[in-house]
Amino acid sequence: MKKGLIVRHVPYEGIAGFREPIEAAGYDLDRFDVTDPGFWQLDLNAPDLVILMGGPMGVYELGAHPWICCEVDRLARRIERGLPTLGVCLGAQMIAAAMGAEVYPGPVKEVGFHPVTVHSDSPVRHVADVPVLHWHGDTFALPDNVELLASSDAYPHQAFRRGPELLALQFHAEMGEDSRFESWLESGADYAVQAGTSVERLRAEHAALGPAAAAAGRAMIGEWLGGL
Known part of the structure:
Protein backbone atom coordinates (compact mmCIF):
# COMPACT_ATOMS: atom_id res chain seq x y z
CA MET A 1 0.00 0.00 0.00
CA LYS A 2 1.16 3.54 -0.74
CA LYS A 3 2.14 5.69 2.22
CA GLY A 4 0.73 9.14 2.88
CA LEU A 5 1.97 11.52 5.57
CA ILE A 6 -0.07 14.34 7.08
CA VAL A 7 2.05 17.17 8.48
CA ARG A 8 -0.09 18.88 11.11
CA HIS A 9 0.78 22.34 12.43
CA VAL A 10 -1.96 22.56 15.09
CA PRO A 11 -4.10 19.72 16.48
CA TYR A 12 -7.43 21.06 15.22
CA GLU A 13 -6.38 21.37 11.56
CA GLY A 14 -6.41 17.86 10.12
CA ILE A 15 -7.26 16.62 6.63
CA ALA A 16 -10.99 16.37 7.49
CA GLY A 17 -12.93 15.76 4.26
CA PHE A 18 -9.81 14.96 2.25
CA ARG A 19 -9.28 11.70 4.16
CA GLU A 20 -11.95 9.82 2.20
CA PRO A 21 -10.57 10.37 -1.34
CA ILE A 22 -6.97 9.91 -0.19
CA GLU A 23 -7.69 6.57 1.45
CA ALA A 24 -9.87 5.55 -1.49
CA ALA A 25 -6.86 6.17 -3.75
CA GLY A 26 -4.96 3.51 -1.80
CA TYR A 27 -2.90 5.53 0.69
CA ASP A 28 -2.21 4.32 4.21
CA LEU A 29 -2.12 7.56 6.19
CA ASP A 30 0.17 8.48 9.06
CA ARG A 31 0.45 11.83 10.84
CA PHE A 32 3.27 13.90 12.28
CA ASP A 33 2.85 17.04 14.36
CA VAL A 34 5.52 19.71 13.98
CA THR A 35 5.76 19.83 17.79
CA ASP A 36 6.67 16.13 18.05
CA LEU A 49 2.31 11.53 -0.68
CA VAL A 50 2.80 14.42 1.76
CA ILE A 51 -0.16 16.57 2.87
CA LEU A 52 0.69 19.84 4.63
CA MET A 53 -2.20 21.31 6.59
CA GLY A 54 -2.99 24.79 7.92
CA GLY A 55 -2.17 26.73 11.05
CA PRO A 56 -2.41 30.23 12.53
CA MET A 57 1.30 31.03 12.33
CA GLY A 58 3.07 32.81 9.49
CA VAL A 59 5.87 31.24 7.43
CA TYR A 60 7.98 34.30 8.28
CA GLU A 61 7.61 33.83 12.09
CA LEU A 62 10.85 31.90 12.34
CA GLY A 63 11.82 33.06 15.82
CA ALA A 64 8.56 31.93 17.37
CA HIS A 65 8.47 28.64 15.44
CA PRO A 66 11.95 27.20 14.81
CA TRP A 67 10.50 24.14 13.05
CA ILE A 68 9.47 26.32 10.08
CA CYS A 69 13.02 26.41 8.65
CA CYS A 70 13.29 22.65 9.04
CA GLU A 71 10.00 22.07 7.25
CA VAL A 72 10.68 24.49 4.40
CA ASP A 73 14.18 23.10 3.77
CA ARG A 74 13.02 19.49 3.67
CA LEU A 75 9.97 20.39 1.63
CA ALA A 76 12.20 22.11 -0.94
CA ARG A 77 14.13 18.87 -1.41
CA ARG A 78 10.89 16.93 -1.87
CA ILE A 79 9.60 19.40 -4.45
CA GLU A 80 12.90 19.28 -6.35
CA ARG A 81 12.42 15.53 -6.71
CA GLY A 82 8.92 15.97 -8.10
CA LEU A 83 7.25 13.92 -5.36
CA PRO A 84 3.46 14.23 -4.88
CA THR A 85 2.70 17.03 -2.43
CA LEU A 86 -0.50 18.77 -1.35
CA GLY A 87 -0.58 21.98 0.71
CA VAL A 88 -3.59 23.65 2.33
CA CYS A 89 -3.54 27.29 3.57
CA LEU A 90 -0.33 27.45 5.65
CA GLY A 91 0.71 24.30 3.79
CA ALA A 92 0.33 26.12 0.46
CA GLN A 93 2.37 29.02 1.84
CA MET A 94 5.05 26.55 2.94
CA ILE A 95 5.18 25.17 -0.59
CA ALA A 96 5.53 28.67 -2.03
CA ALA A 97 8.36 29.46 0.41
CA ALA A 98 10.09 26.17 -0.39
CA MET A 99 9.98 27.15 -4.08
CA GLY A 100 11.67 30.48 -3.33
CA ALA A 101 8.60 32.75 -3.29
CA GLU A 102 7.93 35.38 -0.64
CA VAL A 103 5.17 34.83 1.93
CA TYR A 104 3.82 37.98 3.57
CA PRO A 105 0.78 39.53 5.28
CA GLY A 106 -2.09 40.20 2.92
CA PRO A 107 -4.31 43.28 2.60
CA VAL A 108 -7.20 41.91 4.69
CA LYS A 109 -8.15 38.92 6.79
CA GLU A 110 -10.22 36.63 4.60
CA VAL A 111 -12.55 34.54 6.77
CA GLY A 112 -15.80 32.83 5.82
CA PHE A 113 -17.42 30.83 3.04
CA HIS A 114 -17.27 32.25 -0.47
CA PRO A 115 -16.33 30.93 -3.92
CA VAL A 116 -13.10 31.38 -5.82
CA THR A 117 -12.69 32.23 -9.49
CA VAL A 118 -11.23 29.21 -11.27
CA HIS A 119 -8.86 29.91 -14.16
CA SER A 120 -8.25 26.55 -15.84
CA ASP A 121 -9.64 23.10 -16.47
CA SER A 122 -7.86 21.49 -13.54
CA PRO A 123 -9.18 19.46 -10.60
CA VAL A 124 -9.86 22.80 -8.87
CA ARG A 125 -12.79 23.24 -11.28
CA HIS A 126 -14.86 21.17 -8.85
CA THR A 139 -0.49 35.39 1.00
CA PHE A 140 2.47 34.60 -1.26
CA ALA A 141 4.11 35.59 -4.49
CA LEU A 142 3.49 33.06 -7.22
CA PRO A 143 6.53 30.75 -7.56
CA ASP A 144 8.26 30.39 -10.90
CA ASN A 145 7.06 27.78 -13.38
CA VAL A 146 3.67 27.11 -11.79
CA GLU A 147 0.12 27.45 -13.13
CA LEU A 148 -2.29 29.74 -11.28
CA LEU A 149 -5.56 27.87 -10.81
CA ALA A 150 -7.84 30.12 -8.75
CA SER A 151 -8.24 33.60 -7.25
CA SER A 152 -10.57 35.53 -4.96
CA ASP A 153 -11.39 39.23 -4.96
CA ALA A 154 -8.97 39.95 -2.10
CA TYR A 155 -6.31 37.36 -2.92
CA PRO A 156 -5.28 36.66 -6.52
CA HIS A 157 -3.21 33.61 -5.55
CA GLN A 158 -5.67 31.04 -4.21
CA ALA A 159 -4.37 27.87 -5.84
CA PHE A 160 -1.52 26.75 -8.07
CA ARG A 161 0.04 23.57 -9.37
CA ARG A 162 3.24 22.39 -10.98
CA GLY A 163 2.74 19.41 -13.21
CA PRO A 164 0.50 16.66 -11.89
CA GLU A 165 2.39 16.15 -8.64
CA LEU A 166 2.11 19.49 -6.80
CA LEU A 167 -1.11 21.18 -5.68
CA ALA A 168 -1.26 24.21 -3.36
CA LEU A 169 -4.61 25.49 -2.04
CA GLN A 170 -4.99 28.68 0.00
CA PHE A 171 -8.63 27.88 0.81
CA HIS A 172 -9.97 25.08 3.03
CA GLY A 188 -10.20 32.20 16.35
CA ALA A 189 -13.13 34.23 17.67
CA ASP A 190 -11.13 37.47 17.88
CA TYR A 191 -9.59 36.84 14.46
CA ALA A 192 -13.07 36.39 12.97
CA VAL A 193 -14.23 39.70 14.42
CA GLN A 194 -11.15 41.43 12.98
CA ALA A 195 -12.10 39.98 9.60
CA GLY A 196 -15.56 41.53 9.84
CA THR A 197 -17.54 38.42 10.70
CA SER A 198 -18.54 36.55 13.86
CA LEU A 209 -22.73 25.66 3.03
CA GLY A 210 -20.33 23.14 4.56
CA PRO A 211 -21.68 19.88 3.06
CA ALA A 212 -21.51 21.17 -0.53
CA ALA A 213 -18.03 22.60 0.08
CA ALA A 214 -16.76 19.30 1.49
CA ALA A 215 -18.27 17.34 -1.40
CA ALA A 216 -16.58 19.61 -3.94
CA GLY A 217 -13.31 19.30 -2.05
CA ARG A 218 -13.48 15.51 -2.11
CA ALA A 219 -14.14 15.52 -5.86
CA MET A 220 -11.21 17.89 -6.42
CA ILE A 221 -8.74 15.79 -4.45
CA GLY A 222 -10.02 12.53 -5.92
CA GLU A 223 -9.41 13.80 -9.46
CA TRP A 224 -5.99 15.21 -8.55
CA LEU A 225 -4.88 11.91 -7.03
CA GLY A 226 -6.16 10.07 -10.09
CA GLY A 227 -3.80 12.10 -12.24
CA LEU A 228 -0.64 11.24 -10.30
Whole structure:
Protein backbone atom coordinates (compact mmCIF):
# COMPACT_ATOMS: atom_id res chain seq x y z
CA MET A 1 0.00 0.00 0.00
CA LYS A 2 1.16 3.54 -0.74
CA LYS A 3 2.14 5.69 2.22
CA GLY A 4 0.73 9.14 2.88
CA LEU A 5 1.97 11.52 5.57
CA ILE A 6 -0.07 14.34 7.08
CA VAL A 7 2.05 17.17 8.48
CA ARG A 8 -0.09 18.88 11.11
CA HIS A 9 0.78 22.34 12.43
CA VAL A 10 -1.96 22.56 15.09
CA PRO A 11 -4.10 19.72 16.48
CA TYR A 12 -7.43 21.06 15.22
CA GLU A 13 -6.38 21.37 11.56
CA GLY A 14 -6.41 17.86 10.12
CA ILE A 15 -7.26 16.62 6.63
CA ALA A 16 -10.99 16.37 7.49
CA GLY A 17 -12.93 15.76 4.26
CA PHE A 18 -9.81 14.96 2.25
CA ARG A 19 -9.28 11.70 4.16
CA GLU A 20 -11.95 9.82 2.20
CA PRO A 21 -10.57 10.37 -1.34
CA ILE A 22 -6.97 9.91 -0.19
CA GLU A 23 -7.69 6.57 1.45
CA ALA A 24 -9.87 5.55 -1.49
CA ALA A 25 -6.86 6.17 -3.75
CA GLY A 26 -4.96 3.51 -1.80
CA TYR A 27 -2.90 5.53 0.69
CA ASP A 28 -2.21 4.32 4.21
CA LEU A 29 -2.12 7.56 6.19
CA ASP A 30 0.17 8.48 9.06
CA ARG A 31 0.45 11.83 10.84
CA PHE A 32 3.27 13.90 12.28
CA ASP A 33 2.85 17.04 14.36
CA VAL A 34 5.52 19.71 13.98
CA THR A 35 5.76 19.83 17.79
CA ASP A 36 6.67 16.13 18.05
CA PRO A 37 10.29 15.69 19.21
CA GLY A 38 11.14 13.55 16.18
CA PHE A 39 10.06 16.16 13.64
CA TRP A 40 13.68 17.28 13.23
CA GLN A 41 14.60 13.84 11.91
CA LEU A 42 11.54 13.38 9.71
CA ASP A 43 12.35 12.42 6.11
CA LEU A 44 9.83 14.22 3.91
CA ASN A 45 11.12 12.39 0.84
CA ALA A 46 10.10 8.97 2.13
CA PRO A 47 6.27 9.04 1.82
CA ASP A 48 4.53 8.55 -1.51
CA LEU A 49 2.31 11.53 -0.68
CA VAL A 50 2.80 14.42 1.76
CA ILE A 51 -0.16 16.57 2.87
CA LEU A 52 0.69 19.84 4.63
CA MET A 53 -2.20 21.31 6.59
CA GLY A 54 -2.99 24.79 7.92
CA GLY A 55 -2.17 26.73 11.05
CA PRO A 56 -2.41 30.23 12.53
CA MET A 57 1.30 31.03 12.33
CA GLY A 58 3.07 32.81 9.49
CA VAL A 59 5.87 31.24 7.43
CA TYR A 60 7.98 34.30 8.28
CA GLU A 61 7.61 33.83 12.09
CA LEU A 62 10.85 31.90 12.34
CA GLY A 63 11.82 33.06 15.82
CA ALA A 64 8.56 31.93 17.37
CA HIS A 65 8.47 28.64 15.44
CA PRO A 66 11.95 27.20 14.81
CA TRP A 67 10.50 24.14 13.05
CA ILE A 68 9.47 26.32 10.08
CA CYS A 69 13.02 26.41 8.65
CA CYS A 70 13.29 22.65 9.04
CA GLU A 71 10.00 22.07 7.25
CA VAL A 72 10.68 24.49 4.40
CA ASP A 73 14.18 23.10 3.77
CA ARG A 74 13.02 19.49 3.67
CA LEU A 75 9.97 20.39 1.63
CA ALA A 76 12.20 22.11 -0.94
CA ARG A 77 14.13 18.87 -1.41
CA ARG A 78 10.89 16.93 -1.87
CA ILE A 79 9.60 19.40 -4.45
CA GLU A 80 12.90 19.28 -6.35
CA ARG A 81 12.42 15.53 -6.71
CA GLY A 82 8.92 15.97 -8.10
CA LEU A 83 7.25 13.92 -5.36
CA PRO A 84 3.46 14.23 -4.88
CA THR A 85 2.70 17.03 -2.43
CA LEU A 86 -0.50 18.77 -1.35
CA GLY A 87 -0.58 21.98 0.71
CA VAL A 88 -3.59 23.65 2.33
CA CYS A 89 -3.54 27.29 3.57
CA LEU A 90 -0.33 27.45 5.65
CA GLY A 91 0.71 24.30 3.79
CA ALA A 92 0.33 26.12 0.46
CA GLN A 93 2.37 29.02 1.84
CA MET A 94 5.05 26.55 2.94
CA ILE A 95 5.18 25.17 -0.59
CA ALA A 96 5.53 28.67 -2.03
CA ALA A 97 8.36 29.46 0.41
CA ALA A 98 10.09 26.17 -0.39
CA MET A 99 9.98 27.15 -4.08
CA GLY A 100 11.67 30.48 -3.33
CA ALA A 101 8.60 32.75 -3.29
CA GLU A 102 7.93 35.38 -0.64
CA VAL A 103 5.17 34.83 1.93
CA TYR A 104 3.82 37.98 3.57
CA PRO A 105 0.78 39.53 5.28
CA GLY A 106 -2.09 40.20 2.92
CA PRO A 107 -4.31 43.28 2.60
CA VAL A 108 -7.20 41.91 4.69
CA LYS A 109 -8.15 38.92 6.79
CA GLU A 110 -10.22 36.63 4.60
CA VAL A 111 -12.55 34.54 6.77
CA GLY A 112 -15.80 32.83 5.82
CA PHE A 113 -17.42 30.83 3.04
CA HIS A 114 -17.27 32.25 -0.47
CA PRO A 115 -16.33 30.93 -3.92
CA VAL A 116 -13.10 31.38 -5.82
CA THR A 117 -12.69 32.23 -9.49
CA VAL A 118 -11.23 29.21 -11.27
CA HIS A 119 -8.86 29.91 -14.16
CA SER A 120 -8.25 26.55 -15.84
CA ASP A 121 -9.64 23.10 -16.47
CA SER A 122 -7.86 21.49 -13.54
CA PRO A 123 -9.18 19.46 -10.60
CA VAL A 124 -9.86 22.80 -8.87
CA ARG A 125 -12.79 23.24 -11.28
CA HIS A 126 -14.86 21.17 -8.85
CA VAL A 127 -15.01 24.12 -6.44
CA ALA A 128 -16.03 26.66 -9.10
CA ASP A 129 -19.12 28.55 -7.90
CA VAL A 130 -19.07 26.63 -4.60
CA PRO A 131 -18.60 28.71 -1.41
CA VAL A 132 -15.59 27.20 0.36
CA LEU A 133 -14.03 28.15 3.67
CA HIS A 134 -11.32 30.81 3.83
CA TRP A 135 -9.41 31.54 7.04
CA HIS A 136 -6.17 33.44 6.53
CA GLY A 137 -4.46 36.81 6.47
CA ASP A 138 -1.24 35.92 4.66
CA THR A 139 -0.49 35.39 1.00
CA PHE A 140 2.47 34.60 -1.26
CA ALA A 141 4.11 35.59 -4.49
CA LEU A 142 3.49 33.06 -7.22
CA PRO A 143 6.53 30.75 -7.56
CA ASP A 144 8.26 30.39 -10.90
CA ASN A 145 7.06 27.78 -13.38
CA VAL A 146 3.67 27.11 -11.79
CA GLU A 147 0.12 27.45 -13.13
CA LEU A 148 -2.29 29.74 -11.28
CA LEU A 149 -5.56 27.87 -10.81
CA ALA A 150 -7.84 30.12 -8.75
CA SER A 151 -8.24 33.60 -7.25
CA SER A 152 -10.57 35.53 -4.96
CA ASP A 153 -11.39 39.23 -4.96
CA ALA A 154 -8.97 39.95 -2.10
CA TYR A 155 -6.31 37.36 -2.92
CA PRO A 156 -5.28 36.66 -6.52
CA HIS A 157 -3.21 33.61 -5.55
CA GLN A 158 -5.67 31.04 -4.21
CA ALA A 159 -4.37 27.87 -5.84
CA PHE A 160 -1.52 26.75 -8.07
CA ARG A 161 0.04 23.57 -9.37
CA ARG A 162 3.24 22.39 -10.98
CA GLY A 163 2.74 19.41 -13.21
CA PRO A 164 0.50 16.66 -11.89
CA GLU A 165 2.39 16.15 -8.64
CA LEU A 166 2.11 19.49 -6.80
CA LEU A 167 -1.11 21.18 -5.68
CA ALA A 168 -1.26 24.21 -3.36
CA LEU A 169 -4.61 25.49 -2.04
CA GLN A 170 -4.99 28.68 0.00
CA PHE A 171 -8.63 27.88 0.81
CA HIS A 172 -9.97 25.08 3.03
CA ALA A 173 -12.02 22.78 0.80
CA GLU A 174 -11.41 19.99 3.31
CA MET A 175 -13.72 21.70 5.82
CA GLY A 176 -17.49 21.65 5.94
CA GLU A 177 -18.47 18.51 7.83
CA ASP A 178 -15.79 18.24 10.50
CA SER A 179 -16.80 18.76 14.14
CA ARG A 180 -13.37 20.29 14.81
CA PHE A 181 -14.66 23.47 13.20
CA GLU A 182 -15.91 24.36 16.68
CA SER A 183 -12.27 24.43 17.80
CA TRP A 184 -11.54 26.85 14.96
CA LEU A 185 -14.32 29.11 16.21
CA GLU A 186 -13.17 28.86 19.81
CA SER A 187 -9.52 29.64 19.08
CA GLY A 188 -10.20 32.20 16.35
CA ALA A 189 -13.13 34.23 17.67
CA ASP A 190 -11.13 37.47 17.88
CA TYR A 191 -9.59 36.84 14.46
CA ALA A 192 -13.07 36.39 12.97
CA VAL A 193 -14.23 39.70 14.42
CA GLN A 194 -11.15 41.43 12.98
CA ALA A 195 -12.10 39.98 9.60
CA GLY A 196 -15.56 41.53 9.84
CA THR A 197 -17.54 38.42 10.70
CA SER A 198 -18.54 36.55 13.86
CA VAL A 199 -18.59 33.10 15.40
CA GLU A 200 -22.37 32.98 15.01
CA ARG A 201 -22.25 33.85 11.33
CA LEU A 202 -19.46 31.37 10.63
CA ARG A 203 -21.32 28.61 12.45
CA ALA A 204 -24.43 29.32 10.36
CA GLU A 205 -22.41 29.36 7.12
CA HIS A 206 -20.77 26.08 8.08
CA ALA A 207 -24.15 24.44 8.64
CA ALA A 208 -25.69 25.78 5.43
CA LEU A 209 -22.73 25.66 3.03
CA GLY A 210 -20.33 23.14 4.56
CA PRO A 211 -21.68 19.88 3.06
CA ALA A 212 -21.51 21.17 -0.53
CA ALA A 213 -18.03 22.60 0.08
CA ALA A 214 -16.76 19.30 1.49
CA ALA A 215 -18.27 17.34 -1.40
CA ALA A 216 -16.58 19.61 -3.94
CA GLY A 217 -13.31 19.30 -2.05
CA ARG A 218 -13.48 15.51 -2.11
CA ALA A 219 -14.14 15.52 -5.86
CA MET A 220 -11.21 17.89 -6.42
CA ILE A 221 -8.74 15.79 -4.45
CA GLY A 222 -10.02 12.53 -5.92
CA GLU A 223 -9.41 13.80 -9.46
CA TRP A 224 -5.99 15.21 -8.55
CA LEU A 225 -4.88 11.91 -7.03
CA GLY A 226 -6.16 10.07 -10.09
CA GLY A 227 -3.80 12.10 -12.24
CA LEU A 228 -0.64 11.24 -10.30
